[in-house]
Structure formats: structure tokens, C-alpha cells
Amino acid sequence: MLAIALLFFGGAGVSAQTPEDVNQGKKLYLGHCSPCHGQTGTGGRGPNLAQPRLKHGASEEAIADVIKNGIAGTEMPGAWQLSDREAALMAAYVRSLGRVERVDLPGDAVAGRRVFERSGCGQCHIVNGEGVAMGPELTEIGVRRNAEYTREAIVHPGAAVPEGYLYVEIATAAGRTVSGQRVNEDSFTIQIRDSTGRYHSFRKQELKEVRKFSGRSAMPSYQGRLGEAELDNLVAYLASLRGEP
Ligand code: HEC
Ligand code: HEC
Structure with missing residues (x-):
């Protein structure tokens, strides 16, 4: 961490x-x-x-x-x-919170884009308006995160869950369960964002249980599923995503 x-x-x-x-x-x-x-x-x-x-x-x-x-x-x-x-x-x-400078990386961003497409990343991430918003949008990931970070996020998603980014499961006294990322929490309330990107706010006194999974990610690890060169290319592709057409 x-x-x-x-x-x-x-x-x-x-x-x-x-x-x-x-x-x-x-x-x-x-x-x-x-x-x-x-x-x-x-x-x-x-x-x-x-x-x-x-x-x-x-x-x-x-x-x-x-x-x-x-x-x-x-x-x-x-x-x-x-x-x-x-x-x-x-x-x-x-x-x-929002800036990473451009650097030269070993991988090939164009090839990396194909790795992204065939690895199903778009099932959980939006890039330039395409994909699904289950995880963070990646359209500007190259400005927000450096290459070491994105590599770690792909290989060890649990280790790269940003600080304070906690996966929680909530059960309300009324029998409802919701899980997702904790957005904020104080003594009386907790707010989470579910896998569809919707926000939920709960008063703690209405809850039966709050389970916290530190280091747990909703993203699967790609360790062993991508070769070194593929990973280099994928990281170069993500670094090239700077919100510019
Ligand atoms: C009571 C809630 C609240 C608190 C506390 C608060 N903000 Fe905000 N902040 C907002 C809202 C709502 C907006 C959006 C305003 C608008 O509609 O443009 C905003 C906008 C901003 C923006 C402009 C964002 C943009 O896209 O241009 C910045 C920067 C910002 N806040 C920083 C801070 C910082 C730093 C603090 C702590 C000192 C803080 N805010 C405290 C509610 C809050
Ligand atoms: C099943 C959904 C899912 C899939 C598939 C998935 N991700 Fe993720 N990803 C997430 C979630 C959720 C997060 C938010 C942090 C966490 O829980 O690890 C995330 C976080 C990230 C981050 C860190 C973003 C940030 O702002 O810190 C990167 C980079 C990333 N994913 C890239 C990828 C790439 C590249 C692929 C394909 C090889 C991929 N993801 C596949 C769900 C997914």
C-alpha cells in the first residue's frame, strides 16, 4: 500500500x-x-x-x-x-490527484490497445465513451496514474486499490444487501458506489452488518494471463490515454 x-x-x-x-x-x-x-x-x-x-x-x-x-x-x-x-x-x-507527465515506455501503445480489447477490460472500464462503468473510467488514466501504478493495478489489483478505496458489503436491518466501493464514511453514515456506478448512502443505525475487505478488488488479476510483452504494450496503451483525441 x-x-x-x-x-x-x-x-x-x-x-x-x-x-x-x-x-x-x-x-x-x-x-x-x-x-x-x-x-x-x-x-x-x-x-x-x-x-x-x-x-x-x-x-x-x-x-x-x-x-x-x-x-x-x-x-x-x-x-x-x-x-x-x-x-x-x-x-x-x-x-x-490529477497529473502524470509523459515518459518513454518500452511497450507499443497500438498493440496494447488490441490487448485491452481482447482481454475484456472494456467490460468494466470506459475509454472514450465505450465500455462499461463498473470500474474507474480510463479515458485519462495516463494523466492520472503513472506506468508503475497501472502495471500493478493489472497484475495485483488488490495491492493497487487506491488508498481509502475500500470494497464493502452492507446488509441493512430491512434485509437489503449492497456491495461496492466505499466513497466516504463518518461516525453515523457510510456512502458507497455500487458496480453500476450508483451512489448509496446509509445511516449506520439502519444497518445490520458492514463487512470491509481491505486489499480486495472487484477486478480480476491478469498475472500469468498476459505475457511480459503484452503487459508492456498494455501499460504503454494506458499511458497514452490522456483524454486527448
Ligand atoms: C458541503 C460539501 C462540500 C465541501 C465540504 C467541499 N466541497 Fe468542493 N465542491 C462541492 C460541490 C457541490 C462542488 C460543485 C460546485 C458546482 O456546482 O460547480 C464543489 C466544487 C469544488 C471544486 C471545483 C471542481 C471543478 O470541477 O472545477 C474544487 C476544486 C473543490 N470543490 C475543492 C474543495 C476542497 C479542496 C474542499 C475542502 C477545503 C472542498 N471542496 C470542500 C462541495 C463541497
Ligand atoms: C470485472 C471488472 C473488471 C475488469 C474485467 C477489469 N477491471 Fe480494471 N478495475 C476494476 C475495478 C472495480 C477497479 C477499481 C479498483 C479496484 O477495485 O481494484 C479497477 C481498477 C483498474 C485500474 C486502476 C484505475 C485507477 O484509477 O486507479 C486500472 C489501470 C485498470 N483497472 C485497468 C484494467 C485493465 C487494463 C483491464 C484489462 C486487462 C481491466 N482493468 C479489467 C474492474 C475491472
């Missing part, structure tokens, strides 16, 4: 800020923002922030401004009680 987090930040290209700044920003983020934007920034009541382009976030300064002043007429509150430094640290963290 730790190794993955380091790889992720290592490739995130937050050159203007030290990793220590980003970590501090993350702590502040978890305290102030995760109830609405999710523990890993992937959204909930507020939008997904873990993407390379934000409508109101062209730069770190623009994001810091949104943090301090909110967005008028929306549920995004201003946090005037924060110092400029704190807002800047959080802005650095929010931006680190």
Missing part, C-alpha cells in the same frame, strides 16, 4: 511543491473536504477532483481561490477560516 502511494506521488509531477507539502495538504483535505469529495477525491456529494482538468481549477491559484471563497450559488462552501498557506497546500494536493 505504502509503495503504491509513493509510486503514485513519485509520478505525479508536483514539481513546485515538495512531497511533504502535498502530504500536509492531504491531511487538511481529509479534515475539510473528504465528506463531500470523498477520501481519495473521487467524488460524492461534490464532484470528482482526481482528474487532470477541473472546470474551476486551471491552476493551483485558481483552486486555492475556490477553497477560500467557495463557488457562489452552489454547495461548495468557502473556507475563510483557513490561512492562505493552508489553502495553497490543499490546492497542491488536489492538483497532485
Whole structure:
């Protein structure tokens, strides 16, 4: 888990800020923002922030401004009680959620696309509007995640479940069961996203059981199912997906 987090930040290209700044920003983020934007920034009541382009976030300064002043007429509150430094640290963290620089990789992206198609990845992932939204959309995966990370996600899905991304099964007192990724949780409520991408929110007092599977992934491992060259090509293909036509 730790190794993955380091790889992720290592490739995130937050050159203007030290990793220590980003970590501090993350702590502040978890305290102030995760109830609405999710523990890993992937959204909930507020939008997904873990993407390379934000409508109101062209730069770190623009994001810091949104943090301090909110967005008028929306549920995004201003946090005037924060110092400029704190807002800047959080802005650095929010931006680190969404950027990986281009690098040269050994594989062939065009061949990798064919590996993607015949391996059934599209049964759970959307790329450029095609596929199924059971797992995260991959249209911009090359900007969001570095190559080490995506390789790990394919070979050991359990190990690459992003931090805070937890698979849970919930049984309500009324006899309903729902399973999916935990988006957020506090003392009284828990929110999850099911395999079809729908959000569910529960009050804990209505629940009979919450089972958590850390390190469990809904994605099958492709270890041994793909040769080394195929894997290199697939990783190169994913790195090439940068949300540009
Ligand atoms: C009460 C819920 C709530 C809290 C708390 C909250 N946000 Fe938001 N945030 C929202 C909503 C809702 C929006 C979308 C506003 C809109 O409709 O444009 C938003 C929008 C944003 C955007 C702009 C996204 C874009 O696509 O341009 C950023 C950046 C952002 N929030 C960061 C933060 C940060 C950082 C914090 C913590 C300091 C935070 N938010 C706290 C609800 C919240
Ligand atoms: C049965 C559904 C399923 C299939 C098939 C599947 N995935 Fe996944 N994938 C998921 C889910 C769900 C996640 C979310 C994290 C987790 O649970 O591991 C995920 C996560 C990922 C991630 C990490 C995304 C991120 O934002 O961190 C990558 C990369 C990925 N998958 C690539 C692939 C590739 C490439 C294939 C085909 C070789 C594939 N997946 C096949 C369900 C699937």
C-alpha cells in the first residue's frame, strides 16, 4: 500500500511543491473536504477532483481561490477560516490527484490497445465513451496514474486499490444487501458506489452488518494471463490515454 502511494506521488509531477507539502495538504483535505469529495477525491456529494482538468481549477491559484471563497450559488462552501498557506497546500494536493507527465515506455501503445480489447477490460472500464462503468473510467488514466501504478493495478489489483478505496458489503436491518466501493464514511453514515456506478448512502443505525475487505478488488488479476510483452504494450496503451483525441 505504502509503495503504491509513493509510486503514485513519485509520478505525479508536483514539481513546485515538495512531497511533504502535498502530504500536509492531504491531511487538511481529509479534515475539510473528504465528506463531500470523498477520501481519495473521487467524488460524492461534490464532484470528482482526481482528474487532470477541473472546470474551476486551471491552476493551483485558481483552486486555492475556490477553497477560500467557495463557488457562489452552489454547495461548495468557502473556507475563510483557513490561512492562505493552508489553502495553497490543499490546492497542491488536489492538483497532485490529477497529473502524470509523459515518459518513454518500452511497450507499443497500438498493440496494447488490441490487448485491452481482447482481454475484456472494456467490460468494466470506459475509454472514450465505450465500455462499461463498473470500474474507474480510463479515458485519462495516463494523466492520472503513472506506468508503475497501472502495471500493478493489472497484475495485483488488490495491492493497487487506491488508498481509502475500500470494497464493502452492507446488509441493512430491512434485509437489503449492497456491495461496492466505499466513497466516504463518518461516525453515523457510510456512502458507497455500487458496480453500476450508483451512489448509496446509509445511516449506520439502519444497518445490520458492514463487512470491509481491505486489499480486495472487484477486478480480476491478469498475472500469468498476459505475457511480459503484452503487459508492456498494455501499460504503454494506458499511458497514452490522456483524454486527448
Ligand atoms: C458541503 C460539501 C462540500 C465541501 C465540504 C467541499 N466541497 Fe468542493 N465542491 C462541492 C460541490 C457541490 C462542488 C460543485 C460546485 C458546482 O456546482 O460547480 C464543489 C466544487 C469544488 C471544486 C471545483 C471542481 C471543478 O470541477 O472545477 C474544487 C476544486 C473543490 N470543490 C475543492 C474543495 C476542497 C479542496 C474542499 C475542502 C477545503 C472542498 N471542496 C470542500 C462541495 C463541497
Ligand atoms: C470485472 C471488472 C473488471 C475488469 C474485467 C477489469 N477491471 Fe480494471 N478495475 C476494476 C475495478 C472495480 C477497479 C477499481 C479498483 C479496484 O477495485 O481494484 C479497477 C481498477 C483498474 C485500474 C486502476 C484505475 C485507477 O484509477 O486507479 C486500472 C489501470 C485498470 N483497472 C485497468 C484494467 C485493465 C487494463 C483491464 C484489462 C486487462 C481491466 N482493468 C479489467 C474492474 C475491472
